[in-house]
Amino acid sequence: MRYIVLVILNIPVIILALFNILTQYKMHKVSKRRFQHQLILWLLILTMLMCSFPFYNHLIGNPLLDSAELSLFDIVQTTAIVMLFYGANSQRQKIDKAEKTIRDLHQELSIKLSVGKNEKH
Amino acid sequence: MSTKKHEFRVCVVIPAFNEAKVISNVIHNTIKDFKNTPYLVEVVVVNDSSKDDTATIAQSSGATVINQILNTGAGGATATGLSYAQQNNFDIACTMDADGQHDSKDVVKGVNQLIERNADLLIGSRLINKEGMSKVKIFGNKGLSSITYILFGVNSTDSQSGLRIFSKKAIGCLHWKTSGYEFCSEMLWRAKQENLLIGEYPIKAIYTEYSKGKGQNNWNAINIIKSLVKRRIAEMFE
Numbered sequence: 628m629r630y631i632v633l634v635i636l637n638i639p640v641i642i643l644a645l646f647n648i649l650t651q652y653k654m655h656k657v658s659k660r661r662f663q664h665q666l667i668l669w670l671l672i673l674t675m676l677m678c679s680f681p682f683y684n685h686l687i688g689n690p691l692l693d694s695a696e697l698s699l700f701d702i703v704q705t706t707a708i709v710m711l712f713y714g715a716n717s718q719r720q721k722i723d724k725a726e727k728t729i730r731d732l733h734q735e736l737s738i739k740l741s742v743g744k745n746e747k748h
Numbered sequence: 749m750s751t752k753k754h755e756f757r758v759c760v761v762i763p764a765f766n767e768a769k770v771i772s773n774v775i776h777n778t779i780k781d782f783k784n785t786p787y788l789v790e791v792v793v794v795n796d797s798s799k800d801d802t803a804t805i806a807q808s809s810g811a812t813v814i815n816q817i818l819n820t821g822a823g824g825a826t827a828t829g830l831s832y833a834q835q836n837n838f839d840i841a842c843t844m845d846a847d848g849q850h851d852s853k854d855v856v857k858g859v860n861q862l863i864e865r866n867a868d869l870l871i872g873s874r875l876i877n878k879e880g881m882s883k884v885k886i887f888g889n890k891g892l893s894s895i896t897y898i899l900f901g902v903n904s905t906d907s908q909s910g911l912r913i914f915s916k917k918a919i920g921c922l923h924w925k926t927s928g929y930e931f932c933s934e935m936l937w938r939a940k941q942e943n944l945l946i947g948e949y950p951i952k953a954i955y956t957e958y959s960k961g962k963g964q965n966n967w968n969a970i971n972i973i974k975s976l977v978k979r980r981i982a983e984m985f986e
Contacts, residue, residue, distance in 0.1 A: 668825060716985055728926070733817060734828045737794075738835065741814040745807070 628698045629678040637676050640713050644669045647717070656740045664705065754788035758859055759838040761829030762793045762811070763822050768800040770958060771846055775809040778844075778852040792832055793846070794825040802846075812872055822910075823924060823931025834919050841919050845910040847962040854951040861949050868918040869945035871936075872911030873927035873950035880955055888966040892915040892933065895973055899980045900937035904948060906959055908932045911951055918944055929968065930975040 645666070652662040679697070686694040760778055764771055775791050782789035793806035797819035807813045814828055826843055833841040842849045854872055862870050872975055878886055882953075889908055896907040908929070914922070921942045924934040939946050 634980075664985070719982065719985075723925075730824070730827070731926075733824075734831050737814055737816045737828055738832050740817070741812075744815075745812050748816070 629699070629702060630679060631681060632698065633702045634676050636702065637709050640709050641669055641673050644713050750806040750923070753785040756788070756839040756863070758782070758787045758789045759769070759833035759836070759841045759845045760791045761790065761826060761833065761841060762795060762846045762854060763800065763825035763829060763843070764793050764802050764806065765796040765819070766798045766800050766802060767846040768798070768802045768805050770848045771802055771806050772809045774846055774848055774852070775811045778855065779810055780851040781856050787859060787970060792829050794829045796820060796951055798826040808873060811929045821928040823929070826931065826978035827924065829916065830919055838919065841886060841914040843910060843912045847959040848956060849959045850911045851952055852943050854911060858911065858949060860912045860916060865947055866945070867947040868915040869939050871906060871946070871948045873904070873906035873909060873911050873948045874909055875905045875952040876948065876950035877952065879952065881953060884966055888969050892969055892972060895976065896933040896936060900933065900940065902936040902946070903938050904936060906948070907936060926975060926979060928972070928975065929974045931975055933980065948949060
């Protein structure tokens with residue numbers, strides 16, 4: 628039952644991330660390569676969460692990797708990690724975009740202002 | 749005014765930071781060496797907010813000067829120079845160091861080779877013929893070239909060389925994100941992503957007391973590696 632709670636709690640974040648990347652791709656805001664990377668990444672996270680139950684079952688009884696059953700704290704912690712990852716990922720993309728805008732602006736201003744001076748000489 | 753027909757317009761980009769002592773020589777030699785070639789050359793000095801007279805001297809020596817509003821580092825200054833080359837529709841662009849480390853004859857040789865080999869990006873490698881290079885520099889450069897190969901899968905004998913020749917296609921599509929010296933490795937990565945034809949040719953590095961003093965410190969390699977690893981990891985999630 629706890630594994631189902633874990634998946635249910637995380638599915639909205641993953642769906643949101645998938646929708647975001649799909650919308651950005653359809654609106655030509657991201658490249659095909661970036662879209663593919665993001666798609667694989669979030670589907671991988673989804674698969675990992677879905678497979679957590681059989682994975683835990685496999686670990687129980689295995690002498691080297693024996694693991695206790697999923698606790699409520701584990702669920703909260705995993706959900707927080709997925710949400711933080713989503714947040715950090717989108718913030719990083721926004722920062723990258725802003726950085727590019729500033730870089731382009733600086734380049735353009737430097738060229739435009741200097742060309743005028745070169746012509747005067 | 750010259751009536752000679754020129755086959756290609758070449759833009760030689762020289763990113764410079766506090767190079768007033770040597771910039772004039774570098775510009776004069778470049779203009780002189782391109783004189784008897786079928787290329788129409790424009791030397792563009794990208795003054796990365798120098799505190800000395802680099803800009804004034806470069807301008808009086810016959811170069812076009814682009815004054816960067818902010819100091820961005822070698823990567824940022826090179827990007828500005830290539831952006832100028834793109835906007836002005838140059839056929840070929842070259843980058844070379846402002847400290848006199850590169851022989852301008854090697855730049856002409858690079859342009860010839862780029863055309864002959866039909867390449868998109870040519871790196872002037874100081875390590876094909878290591879003559880005159882200290883063991884420490886060889887070690888540092890080989891180390892960074894190995895890191896470039898491990899991180900980005902691009903094999904180059906001298907990934908940090910500042911002497912590079914770009915085709916029109918490369919001028920238009922190469923964009924990198926780092927602004928310090930790490931841009932040298934990142935540029936190769938971007939070129940690989942854009943499926944550009946990358947090549948190398950041997951050049952001779954001229955080490956004077958001045959250029960030794962201005963060159964990269966081997967300890968800076970640690971910062972370069974840190975920055976490249978961070979960039980590589982970050983883009984795994986893009």
